[in-house]
Amino acid sequence: MAKFIGRRLLYLLPVLLAVTLLTFLIASLLPGDLAITLLGDQATPEKVEALRAQMGLDLPIWQRYLLWLWDVLHGDLGRSFRTGETVLAAVADRLPVSLELMVMAEVTALLIAIPLAILCAVKSGSATDRFLTGLAFGKLSLPPFMVAILLIYLFAVSLNLLPATGWIPFAEDPIANLRSFVLPALTLAIAEWPVLMRVLRSDMIATLQEDYIAMAKAKGLRPARILLVHALKPSSLTLVTVTGINIGRLIGGALIVEVIFALPGIGRLLVGAIYARDFIILQGAVLFVAVGFVMVNFVVDMLYAVLDPRIRHGRA
Amino acid sequence: MAVREVAALDVGVDTSAVTPVRRQRRLGGLFVASVIWIALVGLGAIFAGLLPIPSPTEMDMLGKRALPSAEHWLGNDVLGRDVFSRLIYGGRISLTVGLLAPVIGVTVGGALGMLAGYFRGRFETIVTGGVDVLLAFPPLVFALAVTAYLGQSILNITLVIGILGIPAFTRVARAVTLSLSEREFVTAARALGATHSRILLRELLPNVALPLVAFFLLGVAVTIVVEGALSFLGLGVPPPAPSWGSMIGEGRESLDIAPWLAFLPAIFMFLTVLAFNVIGDTLRALTDPRPGAL
C-alpha cells in the first residue's frame, strides 16, 4: 500500500507543477497588458514602461513564472488590482457557496440514481429498465442551461413556488438558504443522475451474476438484504470514482448554473474575473480549481485502492 | 457544463471495459429517426438560402414577438426576426462548429493516443500526464477566456472547443490501441518484421478508426452543447448570425411573455444532440473493441 501511495505521489508532483505552469501561461499569454489596464487613459508609454518595471512585467516569462511560483508556494496568490482583495480571500468567500451547491447537487443526484439503478439492475431487460435507461440516455442530451430555464419557467415563473435567484447566507436564514439552493442543485442533479445511474446499473448487473449472490439466494436470504448488503457495496466502486470526479469538476464547473441563479460561488468569480480582465483573480482561482481537481482525483484513486485491492497490484 | 459532458463521455468509455455486453440491438427505429433528423437539419443548413423563408436577420422593428402567421410560420423573435428562419440558419452554426471542432480532437488526440498506446514507456507517461493536466482545467472557463480576449468568431470558437476535446480523444485512442496491441494480428505483423509505422498505419489505424468515429459523433453532440453554452452567455458566434444557444439566451429575457422563444431553439438543439448521441452510441456498441463485443 505504501509503495502504491508513493508511486501515485511521485506522479502527482509533476502533474501539479505542470498545472501551475499551464495556469501561468494561459493568464500571461492572453492579450491585454496589465499595465495598460491599470493605467487606463493615463497610459502614456513612459508610465506604462515604469509600471511594467515596477510590477516586474518586463522580466523574461520564465523568470516571472518562477517568481510567481515562489509566491504561490508561500501561500501568496496575489491581490486583485481592481478590488484589492487577496485571491485567497476571494476564493474563501465563495467556496462555501460552491461547496454547498455541489454537496446538495451530488446528494440529490445519488438519491435519484441509486434506487433507479437498483430497480433497473434487478429487472434488467424489462420495460422499466429500457424506459429508465432510455430516459437517462436522453437526458445526456439536455444541457444544464436548458434544464435551468425549464425549471425557472416551471417553478419560478409559472408556479411561483421557488426563488429563481437570490442566495441567502445560511447563518442569516437557514430555510431561505436551502430554498435558494433547490433549483440550482436540482439543475445539476438532473445533469448528474443519468451518468451515475448508468454506471451503477451496469456494475450491479455484473455483480448480480456472481456466484456468491446465487449462493446467498440459495441460502434463502431476503432479496432486499441481498441487494443492499451483498450487491450494492461491491458494485459501487465505479460510482465512487465518478462521484469523486464530479465533485472535483463542480468546484469550478458549475459556472453557468451559478450565473443563471446568481449564486456567489467560484464559477461566478471566474466569469467576473474574465469580464473585468482581472488576471490575478483569474489566474489564482483557476489554479485553485485545477489543483483542487487533481487532489480530489488523487484521493479518489487512494479510496479506490483501499476498496479494491486488485487496483494496488494491477493496472493502475 | 461542458466539463461534465466530456467527463460523462470519458466515463462511458472507461467503464465499458468492465461492463458486460448489454447493448441491445433495439435502437433501430430510434437510429433511423436520428439519421433522418440530422439529414433534415443538415439539408436545411446547406440549402437555407434557397428555401422560401424570410432572411434570418431582417428585422420587422414594429413586429417584435409577433405570433405565427402565414408569413412568419413560427412568429418573430424579440427584435422582430423570423423565428423559423433563425432556427434553420442556427443549424448551420451548430453543425459547422459541431462537425469541425471534433476534427481537431480526433486527429491530434487520436494520433497522440495511438502513439502512446503503441509505444508505451515514457512517452505514454508524458501523454497521460498531459491529459490529466489538461483535464484539471475547467474547460468552459478556458473557452470563455479565449473568446472574451481573442474575440468572438466561428474560427476561434471552433479552435478552442476542438483543443479542449483533445484529452478525451487521446484517452479513447490510447485505450483502444492498448487492447489491440496485444492481439494476434499485431504480434504477427511484429514477428514478420513490419516497421512501426507500417504496424501503426496498416494494422492499428483501420481498427482504431471505427471506435474513434463513434466517439467523434458523441464529440459532435458535446461540441454543439458547448457552442450553445458559449452563445447562451453571449460569447459565442457574433451577432446577428443566429445560433440556437444565443436564441435561447435572448428568449430567456421574455420567458414569461413568450416562452416559446427560448423553448423552440432548445427543442431543436436537444433533438440534434440526442440524434448524434444515438448514432454515436449505436456505432460505439457495434465497434466495441472488446473481444466478443461484435
Place this chain on the structure above:
Amino acid sequence: MKTMFRAIALAASAAVLAGAPALAQKKGGTLTVGLELDIPGFDPLKVGVYDTSQNIAAALLLETLVKLDENGKAAPGLAASWSHSDDFKTWTFKLRPDVKFHDGTPFNAAAVKWNFDRQKDPKNNCRCAFYIAGTLAVEAPDDLTVVYKLKDPAVNFPVLLSRPDQNSTIHSPSAIQAKGDDYNRNLVGTGPFVLKSWTAGDRMVVERNPTYWDKDKISLDRVVLRPLPDSQSRFASLKSGETDLLWADEFEADNIERARKDPALQVLTYAGSGAAVSLFNTKVEPFDDVRVRQALVMALDRKKMSMAITNGLSRPASNPYGDGSWVKCKDDGALPEDPKKAAALIKEYGKPVKFKMLFTATPRGRANGQVLQQLWKNVGAEMEIEQVDQATIPARAFQRKFDVTPWRIVDFPDPDVQMFANFYSKSPLNLASFTNADLDKALEAARMTADEAKRTEAYCEASRLINQNATWFFTFQNTYYAMAKAKVKGVPKLYGGVIDVSHAWLE
C-alpha cells in the same frame, strides 16, 4: 471678490432633498436594494471611476460638499456655503463644523485637500485624475475653508461637486492611510450610514450612523445592497419581496410596464439631461468623409429603434442636452430621418462603406448593435458588431482604436464640463478628433458668462455644428428608472441615475 452666500438661504435642505415633509416619516426598518453590478470597491486609486452601483452605495456612506435640491440647484452638503471670484476661476467653500468621519476623526479642510491631492498626484496614476484636470489646486487656508483654483472659468462649479462619484466624495484620510490596500472594501466616510458587512458578490450591509450630523432626517435602520446581474432574476426578487427597490433601465421595458400595472409596485423615473450617443472616428476611412457620417445619421429611425429595443420607452434625442437640461433649443440642427437621401449619399461616396462598431458584451449591447446594423444595412452600409466588456470601451476610445463607439453624455447639472471635454478641438477627450473653430468659439462663449439666455444660444449653436458635421449622433435621451415596492417613500429625483435612498423611509 464678489461673494454670493446664496446657499445660506437654503438652510433646511435635507428635508427638501427627501422630497417630502419630515412629519410623515416612519422610523426604522431595512431597505433591500437590487443593483445590476457587483461593486469592486471605493478607493478612487483602485477603481478609477465609479459606476452607478458605486454611486448608489456612495450616496449612503460618503458625502459631497454640495448636494442637489429638488430643482437641481446646488444646496449645502458638507459645505455650508460658498462664494466665487469675478472670473469664476476661484471658488471658496465654508465647511460645516462638527462633522466627523465614521472612525471618529474630524472632517475638515485638510481632509478635503488630502483627498484631492491624492487623486491629483501623478505618482498615483489614478484614472480618476482625468476628471479633475480642470482644477489646478485645492487650498485649505483654515480648518473650515476650502479654496478650489480652476484652470478655466466655471460659472456653475458647485453643482459639479454634487455627484457621489470618485472625485467628489470625501473619504477619511486616516482610514486610507491606516488600511492601505484593504481600504478599498472598508471605506470610511461621513455619510448617514456606516458600512457593517460586505460579502463579495452577494451583499453589502450598511447601518444607520448614530452620530450623523443630520441624523434626525434619517429613517431607515439598515440598507442592504445586493448585486443581481440578471434583469429577470432582479425583477422576480422584487415581486417575491426579497428586495424592496431595484435599479432598472429602459431595456427592461417589459418589467417596467408590468411594475406600472402592479398596485403593489411603483416605478420611479427621471428624465435627465444628456443622451446615449455614438461617435465616429473622423480620422479613419470612411468617416473622414462628411457624406458618409451624414448618411449613417439620416438612416436612423429612432422611433422604430425605440419600439424594437425598449417597447417605445426610449425618448429619441437629437442634441446633447435633452429635456432634463435647462438648455432648450428652438433649432438644434438635427439632420432629418431620410433613408433615401442616406442611400444616395453612400452611393455618391462611391466606395463600399464597411466598418466595425464597439458594443458591450451584454444583452442590451447586442440588441442595440443588431438594430443599428439593420438600419445601416438598409441604406447600403455594412457594420460589424465588435463586442467587448464595459471597461474596454473607454480604453479603446481614449486610444482612438475604434471606427464607431457608443458613449454617454451623463446627466450633469451643467453641460459645460462634458461639452468642453467632448467637443473642444484641443480637449484630450475630443474622441472624434474633429476640429472646428466655430464650435470652439461657441463653447468658449458658453463658459464665459453666467447669463443663461446667452449660454443657451451658445450651446444651441454648438449643437447645430455637431449635427451638421455629423461627428457624433444622439440616439436616446437619458431616462433613469427605479422600481420599488409601493411602501418605499422619500427617494429624491434620480439625478444622473443615482438612486439616493439615504433619506427614504418605509410606510
